[in-house]
Amino acid sequence: MTFSLLVGLKNNLVYTQCFYQQTRLLYPTIELVFVSFRSVDGTHQWLDSLQDDHVKYYYEDRERSLSDTYNKCIELATSDYVIFAHNDMVLASGFIEQLAALQTDQRVIFYTTVEPPIFADDPRPGKIVQDFGTDIDTFQRDAFFQFALDEQARNEQTGQTAVTTSQGIFFLATSRRLLLEMGGLDPLFNPMFCEDDDLLLRLSLKGINMIIGLNVLCYHFVSKTSRFSAEYVHRTRQIERQSNRNFIRKWGFxxxxxxxxxxxxxxxxxxxxxxxxxxxxxxxxxxxxxxxxxxxxxxxxxxxxxxxxxxxxxxxxxxxxxxxxxxxxxxxxxxxxxxxxxxxxxxxxxxxxxxxxxxxxxxxxxxxxxxxxxxxxxxxxxxxxxxxxxxxxxxx
Incomplete structure (x- = not known):
């Protein structure tokens, strides 16, 4: 069973470099797939500089949607299963091993994100609110790793390492072949938002089982390349409105x-x-x-x-x-x-x-x-x- 980590990039090079370095410390040979459309902060030059046989990447100077970005990632990946990841996260020890224990062709696995209390009043399955830093400079890596180990041990003791769910979010892993058959993400949602709701609805209608991997943990700094990025922070509400209207146009609800x-x-x-x-x-x-x-x-x-x-x-x-x-x-x-x-x-x-x-x-x-x-x-x-x-x- 092989996995590819798919990471859409849009500027914020320092987070991409941190993600790459921290992931390689845990998994030196896992396939990383980076795709960037119109990054202007040196991201494309950094990709060209990588000397890593287990990285696949693609970039263009034109603007594309988040869906286009991850669809290109899916196309480039060579593993049986793909993981939708963000560059503003740090994987915990055992992330891939715990995921592999749960993954099948007929499952979508949502991994668990540990997040600072930025959206604490917005609960969702698979989220733990625990503050280990709001950015790279304040990140308490050792404390987070210990927290993840304790959380995994506690779940093992209770015998509950996964729960079924009818709700999900973009932090998921599933079969690459399945995504290709379904046509991937829909670029109707441009530049972003609702593409995950759309995909999960399609997967649900297809009858794919959805579970949350309680022991598949990462730390997520939250929206460093979307809602809170310099490019989108002032446009987020407008983008959400138009994405919601397009979701209704497609589905009727x-x-x-x-x-x-x-x-x-x-x-x-x-x-x-x-x-x-x-x-x-x-x-x-x-x-x-x-x-x-x-x-x-x-x-x-x-x-x-x-x-x-x-x-x-x-x-x-x-x-x-x-x-x-x-x-x-x-x-x-x-x-x-x-x-x-x-x-x-x-x-x-x-x-x-x-x-x-x-x-x-x-x-x-x-x-x-x-x-x-x-x-x-x-x-x-x-x-x-x-x-x-x-x-x-x-x-x-």
Whole structure:
């Protein structure tokens, strides 16, 4: 069983060098794969200077997304299994050995990150909040290594070195072949954010088992090359907003939804306004409207790879969607517009909750109903989330 550590780079050379040095102290021959797009701090020159037969690397001066970066890593890797890593982390002793004990072709393993209390109020499975330094200069390496040994011993004593989970994050290891079959990460999320939620949803829909390796430990300084980097610190909120909108465009629901079903929704928007279109557009497969969409498309198209000119159609266009939802924007207030977020769930419950044969017959005979100002007609209840597991979509 072989592993490759995949590391996407964007400046912050000092952290990359630290990651490389600390990893080589533990694992002199494990394959390291570095990919950098448009680093300008000497990262590319440093990569060229490496004299290491167990490093593969690639760089370009053009800008690419985080998904593009890790997809290139997956392509370059030669091991059976790959580990998505960050350059702002330090692996604990036993990291690979503990991972190998758990890894199979049908598993995603989330490794455990020990982090300073930067996001202490944001708990998630596989995170331990323990402060061993917020940066390289303050990092208490020996104290962290001892903590990791103690944590591993405690877990061994209790007999619990892994737990199953339905939640995950980008700190994972899985089969390289599986990722290649699925088309890797989706560059729709540009420059970043939501690509991990998207991938994990696809893996879950495919039926891959997900577990947290409690003894697969590393220290994570937290977002040194993303949220808190010099390049992105002032743009993080904007990038998150546009990534969340693109996730909804792809899947039809928020990335925290409990019911992962994608219905083919055609939104019929009459007396359209720009505010209504901005709120509603991501939630529909096609929008039919009497509003001239040109100003909206001009403003929004730079933030999505989905072709909005093809997505937003005139009211006279043929309507071929499985579910048609109609709304008169003139009669809808802001609160009603925001209810669009719940329509997938309303449709799902309408189709699955009626237990009596009389209600089922009624819904078949009268497939149209109203809900909070929306008129909903179910023509074909087929869901399409499974179609998004494998293929690499062409959004244009």
């Amino acid at each position: 928020r990335n925290s939804a409990a019911i992962p079903h994608k219905y083919d929704i055609g939104l019929v928007l009459t007396n359209g306004t720009s505010a209504a279109l901005r709120e509603l557009e991501p939630w529909a497969s096609i929008v039919y409207t009497d509003l001239d969409p040109a100003p909206y498309i001009r403003d929004e198209q730079p933030f999505t790879a989905i072709n909005l000119t093809k997505k937003i159609k005139p009211l006279t266009a043929e309507r071929v969607n499985g579910v048609l939802i109609s709304l008169d924007a003139r009669k809808a207030d802001t609160a009603q517009l925001e209810q669009v977020a719940f329509l997938q769930e309303i449709i799902y419950h309408r189709l699955t909750k009626p237990r009596s044969s009389l209600k089922q017959l009624w819904y078949r005979l009268f497939p149209a109903f109203s809900w909070r100002g929306y008129r909903i007609r179910i023509i074909d209840p087929t869901t399409h989330e499974a179609q998004l597991i494998y293929k690499e979509l062409t959004y244009a």
